[in-house]
Each structure stands twice: as C-alpha cells, then as structure tokens.
Amino acid sequence: MTTDVRVLRQDEWDGWYANLIRAFGGVDESPEERGLWRELTEFDRSLGIWDGEVCVGTAGAFGFRLTVPGGASVPAAGITMVSVAATHRRRGVLTSMMRRQLDDIRSGGEPLAVLTASEPEIYGRFGYGAATFHTSAEIDTSRVRLSVPAGTDEVRLRYAAPGDVLDACEAVYARLVPGRPGMLARQPGWERLGVLDPVSERDGASPLQCVVAERDGRITGYARFRTKLDWGVTGHNGTVRLTDLAALDPATDAALWRFLFGIDLTTTLIVRGRPADDAWQHLVSDIRRCRPRLRDALYLRLVxxxxxxxxxxxxxxxxxxxxxxxxxxxxxxxxxxxxxxxxxxxxxxxxxxxxxxxxxxxxxxxxxxxxxxxxxxxxxxxxxxxxxxxxxxxxxxxxxxxxxxxxxx
Missing domain, CATH: 3.30.1050.10 (SCP2 sterol-binding domain)
Structure with a gap:
C-alpha cells in the first residue's frame, strides 16, 4: 500500500463516504442526510488514500469564516470527515492526510484550521487545542422555575413550520455571529443542516418543531425542538429536546426558555451544546436540578x-x-x-x-x-x-x- 494522498474525484464519493460511515459505526444515514453531506462536500478539498481500489483513509475541509475576538470574520478550514480504516491503522495514513491538509491550508492563505474531535487525544499531536466548550443540561421543569426580565411578556410567540421560517431564522443567526467568538458564518446550503429531520434521528420523539418570537412585528428569535411524551404511574412524564435557540435580546431569550419550560405534558427539558455562559443559567431557581455539564467542542490550530x-x-x-x-x-x-x-x-x-x-x-x-x-x-x-x-x-x-x-x- 502507498500512503500517497490525492484529491477526491466526484465519482469516488460513494466509496470514500462508505469508509467514513464504517469508521463511525457503520450505521447508514437517511437519504436526506447523506444527500446534504454530498452537496456540502468540497471535492477539491477532500482527500483520500486508497489500497488498490479500496478507500482506506478520508479527510475533508470546508471553507468557513470564523468569528474571532473583536468581531472579525476570519477564513478557517473546517477539518471534517476524517477516518482511517481499522485494517490500516498505524501505517501513517492519518499523518499523511494531516500533513497534506495543513500544507494546502497554508498555501490557500487560511490562518486557522478547526475541527470537532471524536477522540481528542488524536489531534493534539497535530497542534490542535481545545478552544471552546459547551454546556448541556437535563432540567427538571416540574421543580425549576424561571425569573424573567422586564419586557418578556411583550414578546409574541407562534408556531411555524421550520422550513417556512428558515430565512427569517437565518437572519437572526447572522446578526449574532459577529458578537461571539467561535461562531461560523453559514455559507449557502449550511442553513439546511438545522432543519434536517430524518426519522432515524428522532429516537421516538416528534418531528422537528419551531416557535418564532416577534417584537414590534419582526422576528427576534426562534427555538427548534422535539417533544417525546411518556406516562408513568403518577401521570405524564414527557421530554422536550432542544436542538437550537437564538435570540436578539434578553426578553426574547427569556420568552423562548419560558415557553420550553411550560410545554404541556412534559417534565424534563434536555439541552445540548449551548454556550458555556448561556443566560438561562442565571434565570433558573435551582441550577443543581438542571444538572449542567461542560464538554469540549471546537479544536483550533494556528496554521x-x-x-x-x-x-x-x-x-x-x-x-x-x-x-x-x-x-x-x-x-x-x-x-x-x-x-x-x-x-x-x-x-x-x-x-x-x-x-x-x-x-x-x-x-x-x-x-x-x-x-x-x-x-x-x-x-x-x-x-x-x-x-x-x-x-x-x-x-x-x-x-x-x-x-x-x-x-x-
């Protein structure tokens, strides 16, 4: 086997992607999800290593713009789809791809490379350090109360089909991007990731739902979520699973959280991947019953x-x-x-x-x-x-x- 790295051809994508799926457990994705990732793949930045006709290593990059302290939007290579076949470990496959990637990124003039790590210990030796963290929580909404700021009652909420208000939600997101380091300015096509809703990802919960918040006739925030009802001997015991929430002001933010806390027939709100300093943590009556947890998220390398x-x-x-x-x-x-x-x-x-x-x-x-x-x-x-x-x-x-x-x- 040679460890020569070469750029992926479009007609090789299926085999290349199959190697990636196998490396991450081998469970097939839905046609919608698979189709979206193919559309988002930047073929000229996707690399592979083959042993004969078989793909044994994959690595890709997306051309992102990342907010840095001060608000600038800086070119950054989003390293993605990295895998090595279990049959070809410890042969220099990953190192070869990392070498080629960083050389290409430097040649392309991008000062930063970023990734999310399935196994953090892998990427430290290539110069990536954990740069952002996120908070997750499982909130007992039957016992935790919210204290909301002035103006919260002025916010109007309404249900909307996620796809119907996608452009308006993206406009809210775009206004938030310059204000927080680590946020990505979404390129065309990436907005679809937030409303992708394959049945296989629901784990028995409802289809994706969306509520938008309005103040003075304009949309100032949104929340996307799923609900999963359950019943016990004492009655209802449903769960709300938040997938995304964005707000332009404290009152809108509080109104959306209050809505999520108060959905009928539910007693638990599951939150994943929120900012470490997310404001809801200062609105709740009992942070312990929210069981917050901190975890590494974005890894960053200075190229x-x-x-x-x-x-x-x-x-x-x-x-x-x-x-x-x-x-x-x-x-x-x-x-x-x-x-x-x-x-x-x-x-x-x-x-x-x-x-x-x-x-x-x-x-x-x-x-x-x-x-x-x-x-x-x-x-x-x-x-x-x-x-x-x-x-x-x-x-x-x-x-x-x-x-x-x-x-x-």
Whole structure:
C-alpha cells in the first residue's frame, strides 16, 4: 500500500463516504442526510488514500469564516470527515492526510484550521487545542422555575413550520455571529443542516418543531425542538429536546426558555451544546436540578501564527514576545513579537528575548479567549519567562463572552 494522498474525484464519493460511515459505526444515514453531506462536500478539498481500489483513509475541509475576538470574520478550514480504516491503522495514513491538509491550508492563505474531535487525544499531536466548550443540561421543569426580565411578556410567540421560517431564522443567526467568538458564518446550503429531520434521528420523539418570537412585528428569535411524551404511574412524564435557540435580546431569550419550560405534558427539558455562559443559567431557581455539564467542542490550530494573531483584537494592550514550538508546522516555530489592543494588532518575527514560551497547541486553546493562559501555565503547559508577562497575556487574550461553536461539521 502507498500512503500517497490525492484529491477526491466526484465519482469516488460513494466509496470514500462508505469508509467514513464504517469508521463511525457503520450505521447508514437517511437519504436526506447523506444527500446534504454530498452537496456540502468540497471535492477539491477532500482527500483520500486508497489500497488498490479500496478507500482506506478520508479527510475533508470546508471553507468557513470564523468569528474571532473583536468581531472579525476570519477564513478557517473546517477539518471534517476524517477516518482511517481499522485494517490500516498505524501505517501513517492519518499523518499523511494531516500533513497534506495543513500544507494546502497554508498555501490557500487560511490562518486557522478547526475541527470537532471524536477522540481528542488524536489531534493534539497535530497542534490542535481545545478552544471552546459547551454546556448541556437535563432540567427538571416540574421543580425549576424561571425569573424573567422586564419586557418578556411583550414578546409574541407562534408556531411555524421550520422550513417556512428558515430565512427569517437565518437572519437572526447572522446578526449574532459577529458578537461571539467561535461562531461560523453559514455559507449557502449550511442553513439546511438545522432543519434536517430524518426519522432515524428522532429516537421516538416528534418531528422537528419551531416557535418564532416577534417584537414590534419582526422576528427576534426562534427555538427548534422535539417533544417525546411518556406516562408513568403518577401521570405524564414527557421530554422536550432542544436542538437550537437564538435570540436578539434578553426578553426574547427569556420568552423562548419560558415557553420550553411550560410545554404541556412534559417534565424534563434536555439541552445540548449551548454556550458555556448561556443566560438561562442565571434565570433558573435551582441550577443543581438542571444538572449542567461542560464538554469540549471546537479544536483550533494556528496554521499561520502571525496572520492569526493579527486577525483578532485584544481586550487589554499587549506587547510581548512569544516563543512558539511547532514541530508539525515548523514555519510557525520561533519568537514572535505581538503588539496589539482593542483596535488591532501586529505580529512579527523577532530575535528579542522571549517573555512566554508555549506550543502552538496551547496558543490554539487560548486564541478565542475561552481558555486562560494562566490556567494553562498552572498545568505546566505555558512557561512565564519574564515576571508579569503571563498576567498581561491572559488579560489581553480573554473574551467578554464565552466562545461557542453553534453546530458541528
């Protein structure tokens, strides 16, 4: 077998995708889901390795734009569809694909690469660090109450078919994207992912439902969800499963959450993949009965250290020299002087003495402001070489809101 990596041809997609499905358990997707992923596949950025006529390795990339601290929308390669056949492990297949991908991303001028990791330990050696986290919860709505802000009663809610209000919901989403690091500006076709509703994904729950919120005649938010009714010896015991919620103001947000808490015949609200600082956590009467859990989400790698650090702004003035280790992408290795503030930044190579030493993996974790450089230093992952530099860097790299990845890819 050769480990030469080549670009996927359109007539090879079925076999290529079959390898991916097998690597993730072998359960076939619905025709709708499979069809959407084929349409979204960027063939010129999809790679494969074949052993004879059999595909044994897959990797793809989507051309995204990612919000970074300061609100800029930065080109980022969304690494996706990565798999290696179990029969061909430990032969350099994954490393070959990662090598080719990062070289291509650099050549294409994208300063960032991002992914969601099925197995996080795999990607650290390629320079990816956990950069965003999300919150999940199972809320006992029979016992937890909400305290809502002024104006909540002025919000009008109405049911709508998810597809009928898709454009309006996307307009709400688009307005939110610049305000939170980690959010993706959705390209054409990606809006369909939010309303994909195969029966196989419902687990006995209802088809996807949607409620939109309106204020002064305009849509200011929406919630998409499913309900699953159940009955016990004491009566109803149904569940609401939230799939997506977006709101332009606190009153709209509270109105949507209050609606979800109050759906008839239900006593549990299941929430997945919400921002770590989501406002509902400060509206509830008993956070313990919500059973919140935090989990890693987006992994980020700086492909071009200078370009990436210049693309974002900093919440406090910074003038530091970073000594960066990057064995997989050696063009990033060395000392870089970062100077910046809330208006912009400059990052250039320098022979000056370093203030802080770290690997590109830790720089990726801290990049969106959701992971503190101070915390990484406490774990021994970042070294302070000049007293006071670490506190300065931690403050500058922070974000006023928690970074959040709104959906997978």
């Amino acid at each position: 071009d250290v200078a370009g990436a650090l210049e693309a974002r702004t900093y919440q406090a003035p910074v003038d530091l020299v970073f000594e960066v280790e990057d064995t997989f992408c050696p063009w990033n290795a060395g000392r870089w002087r970062l100077t910046g503030d809330a208006k912009g930044a400059s990052c250039v190579p320098t022979p000056d003495t370093a203030d802080i030493a770290l690997s590109v993996r830790e720089l990726g974790s801290a990049y969106l402001g959701g992971v503190s450089l101070m915390a990484l230093a406490a774990a021994g992952r970042v070294r302070e070489l000049r007293r006071g530099a670490l506190a300065e860097a931690s403050l500058a790299f922070g974000s006023a809101v928690a970074p959040w990845l709104p959906h997978g890819f």
